[in-house]
Amino acid sequence: MAVRMPHWFRQIWNTKGLSRWIFLVGLFITLVFVVFAIFAPWIAPYHFNQTAVDGVKFPKLGSASSDHWLGTNDQFYDIASRMIWGARTGLEVVVMSVAFAGVIGVPLGLLSGFVGGWIDRVLVFLMDAIYAFPSLLLAIVFAFLLKNTLGGGVVAAALSLTAIYIPQYFRVVRNTTVSAREATYVEAARAIGAPPLTIMRKYLFGNVVQSVPVLGTLNAADALGTLAALGFLGLGIQPNEASEWGYDLSRALDDAQAGNWLPAFWPGLMIVLLITGLTFVGEGLNEGINPALRRRRLQKVVFPARTAGEEVSS
Amino acid sequence: MPTKPDTATTENRERSATVLDLDQLAVHFQLQGNALSRLLGLKGRVVKAVDGVSLRLARGEVLGVVGESGSGKTTLGRALLGLAPTSSGSITYQSADRGPRVVSEMRGAELRGLRTDLQMVFQDPHAALNPSMTIEEAVGHPLVIHGMAQGPELKRRVEEALDKVGLSPTERFLTKLPSDLSGGQKQRAVIARAIILDPEVLVADEPVSMLDMSVRAKILQLMLDLKRDLGLTYVYITHDLATAKYFCDRIAIMYLGRVVEIGPTEEIFDHPRHPYTKALLAAIPEPDPEKMLPRNLPRGEIPDAAEPPLGCSFHPRCPEAVRGCGWESRDLRALVEEHWTRSDTAFDDEQQILGDLEHLDAPSTTATLGSGGSSAVRGILDRIKGEDPDEPLWSGVTSIEDTGPGVTVHFEKAGPPALRRAGGVDVACVLYPDETSDRDEA
Numbered sequence: 001m002a003v004r005m006p007h008w009f010r011q012i013w014n015t016k017g018l019s020r021w022i023f024l025v026g027l028f029i030t031l032v033f034v035v036f037a038i039f040a041p042w043i044a045p046y047h048f049n050q051t052a053v054d055g056v057k058f059p060k061l062g063s064a065s066s067d068h069w070l071g072t073n074d075q076f077y078d079i080a081s082r083m084i085w086g087a088r089t090g091l092e093v094v095v096m097s098v099a100f101a102g103v104i105g106v107p108l109g110l111l112s113g114f115v116g117g118w119i120d121r122v123l124v125f126l127m128d129a130i131y132a133f134p135s136l137l138l139a140i141v142f143a144f145l146l147k148n149t150l151g152g153g154v155v156a157a158a159l160s161l162t163a164i165y166i167p168q169y170f171r172v173v174r175n176t177t178v179s180a181r182e183a184t185y186v187e188a189a190r191a192i193g194a195p196p197l198t199i200m201r202k203y204l205f206g207n208v209v210q211s212v213p214v215l216g217t218l219n220a221a222d223a224l225g226t227l228a229a230l231g232f233l234g235l236g237i238q239p240n241e242a243s244e245w246g247y248d249l250s251r252a253l254d255d256a257q258a259g260n261w262l263p264a265f266w267p268g269l270m271i272v273l274l275i276t277g278l279t280f281v282g283e284g285l286n287e288g289i290n291p292a293l294r295r296r297r298l299q300k301v302v303f304p305a306r307t308a309g310e311e312v313s314s
Numbered sequence: 315m316p317t318k319p320d321t322a323t324t325e326n327r328e329r330s331a332t333v334l335d336l337d338q339l340a341v342h343f344q345l346q347g348n349a350l351s352r353l354l355g356l357k358g359r360v361v362k363a364v365d366g367v368s369l370r371l372a373r374g375e376v377l378g379v380v381g382e383s384g385s386g387k388t389t390l391g392r393a394l395l396g397l398a399p400t401s402s403g404s405i406t407y408q409s410a411d412r413g414p415r416v417v418s419e420m421r422g423a424e425l426r427g428l429r430t431d432l433q434m435v436f437q438d439p440h441a442a443l444n445p446s447m448t449i450e451e452a453v454g455h456p457l458v459i460h461g462m463a464q465g466p467e468l469k470r471r472v473e474e475a476l477d478k479v480g481l482s483p484t485e486r487f488l489t490k491l492p493s494d495l496s497g498g499q500k501q502r503a504v505i506a507r508a509i510i511l512d513p514e515v516l517v518a519d520e521p522v523s524m525l526d527m528s529v530r531a532k533i534l535q536l537m538l539d540l541k542r543d544l545g546l547t548y549v550y551i552t553h554d555l556a557t558a559k560y561f562c563d564r565i566a567i568m569y570l571g572r573v574v575e576i577g578p579t580e581e582i583f584d585h586p587r588h589p590y591t592k593a594l595l596a597a598i599p600e601p602d603p604e605k606m607l608p609r610n611l612p613r614g615e616i617p618d619a620a621e622p623p624l625g626c627s628f629h630p631r632c633p634e635a636v637r638g639c640g641w642e643s644r645d646l647r648a649l650v651e652e653h654w655t656r657s658d659t660a661f662d663d664e665q666q667i668l669g670d671l672e673h674l675d676a677p678s679t680t681a682t683l684g685s686g687g688s689s690a691v692r693g694i695l696d697r698i699k700g701e702d703p704d705e706p707l708w709s710g711v712t713s714i715e716d717t718g719p720g721v722t723v724h725f726e727k728a729g730p731p732a733l734r735r736a737g738g739v740d741v742a743c744v745l746y747p748d749e750t751s752d753r754d755e756a
């Protein structure tokens with residue numbers, strides 16, 4: 001069982017024209033940020049939380065120099081280091097929130113679609129209600145609620161985003177389950193005596209999670225934007241817990257008005273770049289895997305060279 | 315494996331070795347109405363997919379279930395395994411070693427446990443296999459589910475089952491996905507999965523109808539070999555009388571949820587009694603037994619299963635229909651409209667007098683029609699009758715009375731005919747009244 005990677009990758013690779021390039025560009029951008037995230041301690045010249053080196057305080061709003069490639073901001077942080085560490089924070093939150101949402105949304109959707117009846121109706125209603133809520137508002141509410149219990153760290157931020165995305169996984173999985181439930185192989189599973197849980201695990205799961213990876217990448221881009229928005233509003237990750245671009249951006253706005261726009265430019269650029277990368281990957285995946293959207297590259301048919309003297313057989 | 319008795323051919327042994335005993339089995343599906351009627355709490359329509367089927371399956375026999383599309387064959391087969399819920403009546407399973415158990419009363423784990431004894435083979439082998447499970451997983455899963463084998467023992471038994479169905483060398487198939495196999499190979503895998511639990515009864519729902527002509531005979535031969543080697547009992551569901559003739563000991567002909575004729579294969583083929591059986595047989599061109607029965611008979615459509623005809627449900631299409639077949643309002647409408655198709659002037663003249671016929675579609679043994687005066691309506695009815703005085707519908711009319719601007723036609727009430735002994739078979743048709751006083755239960 002399991003979604004076989006080479007299979008879908010081949011599918012995307014064979015997709016025609018633009019969507020293939022979109023996917024590859026997105027993948028490249030995303031990979032750069034992944035490298036930043038993983039190797040932040042080695043790439044970044046300073047720690048995200050560092051305001052002094054060897055007892056010498058960094059300048060406030062210092063301009064770019066060999067010590068500080070992108071200068072420093074109003075909190076004496078080294079901007080370049082904040083940007084690189086920010087990739088780690090962003091990706092951590094994105095991966096966690098999307099994973100949590102999947103881990104909760106997928107089984108719920110499977111259960112709801114398979115069992116049907118009132119459980120299904122209650123869950124669908126609940127999820128629709130959450131979905132109808134503006135997502136940022138929902139994230140703000142959860143961030144408020146979680147701030148007291150979990151503080152202003154990465155986990156709290158990820159959890160406040162999770163709730164936004166659960167309904168999407170739920171919906172996709174529930175709807176595919178509802179149609180897959182009628183498949184003959186599910187009836188066949190019943191016929192060999194499989195209990196409901198086994199049917200869901202062994203017969204439905206592998207066949208209904210196919211669309212989840214695409215949804216995951218699309219949500220990732222959205223999650224990063226929402227995280228930045230939370231940070232911008234001061235409800236996200238606190239600057240001493242981790243480096244977060246949205247927060248840095250909001251701090252830098254005053255400076256931008258005062259004429260120094262570099263401290264605002266860099267986090268803004270980071271946010272835009274990573275969102276673009278993730279969106280491209282998601283759209284590329286979506287077009288490549290979704291057969292309704294897919295336009296295959298025509299593979300050239302190569303005829304083996306005819307050897308001299310060969311008869312043309314009818 | 316317990317030794318099982320030989321194929322019982324004589325009736326006495328047949329009765330002593332019953333595996334499945336159906337008594338007035340009914341499976342009704344409640345159709346969901348539209349959103350509005352659900353809001354109003356109105357009940358949707360009911361499809362009587364299986365309606366009052368009584369039969370006994372003898373250990374070791376092959377019972378063919380034959381009928382057109384929608385006659386309820388699949389539903390009957392599913393009900394035998396408890397996959398379709400019984401609405402009324404009962405199914406009793408007499409296992410070789412555990413005595414009688416009532417399938418129709420089983421639920422949950424008990425029902426799932428039953429599947430070690432009753433198994434099913436599906437029409438579409440491709441759809442019946444989980445696309446993301448290897449053949450090894452798929453065929454071995456029944457053993458895993460019932461906790462009957464694991465590890466090397468599991469693998470050994472999977473290989474044994476694959477060997478039995480001719481998927482050898484087995485190593486070539488173990489790691490394959492269903493999409494890597496041909497249709498015939500997939501059906502073999504499905505059969506392997508069904509026999510791995512060593513069941514007593516196999517319900518085969520059109521097991522070869524989706525396969526290439528070239529592999530059909532091979533799969534049927536495989537099933538016969540398995541039956542001999544494993545002592546299986548088959549319920550063979552098909553719309554193809556030619557394979558049924560080759561494959562079955564007995565045949566049950568189904569029409570709209572009911573068994574209309576059941577008996578030994580030879581008797582059914584040599585002396586078909588029920589008009590529906592005759593029509594089915596007439597549809598196979600004799601010199602070419604390979605030729606398939608068309609899914610639907612050419613003459614007439616199968617009626618709506620949610621509102622089957624009153625009386626004998628075959629009567630609207632029956633060439634031999636007589637008085638007691640259950641004539642009703644819808645037949646009258648059909649007759650009037652047929653009359654109109656014969657002449658345009660008749661339609662123009664009479665349509666006004668007869669008025670709207672729409673309401674006749676509600677099945678009833680009284681039909682009120684006409685808006686242009688009783689005598690005019692009677693005149694039209696007489697004219698229609700005059701065109702074809704032999705039309706059996708008229709014999710089913712008990713009286714015609716004047717009501718307001720029209721008339722009310724009363725039809726003789728009739729229920730569906732019961733299965734009755736006739737020669738070597740049982741037939742549900744008024745043309746075959748009870749032959750013996752000591753009615754057989756068959």
Ligand SMILES: Nc1ncnc2c1ncn2[C@@H]1O[C@H](COP(=O)(O)OP(=O)(O)OP(=O)(O)O)[C@@H](O)[C@H]1O
Pocket residue numbers: 343344345361362363381382383384385386387388389390553619
């Ligand atoms: N789950 C269900 N819900 C509602 N109606 C059903 C259901 N299953 C079957 N039916 C109806 O019951 C009737 C009998 O169907 P069934 O599938 O048993 O016929 P069949 O004889 O197997 O036909 P075919 O030759 O096409 O396979 C049909 O009218 C069908 O629409």
Ligand code: SF4
Pocket residue numbers: 588589590626627628629630632633634635636638639731742743744745
């Ligand atoms: S009862 Fe017999 S004769 Fe009458 S309609 Fe049915 S099949 Fe025909």
Ligand SMILES: [Mg+2]
Pocket residue numbers: 387388389519
């Ligand atoms: Mg069927």
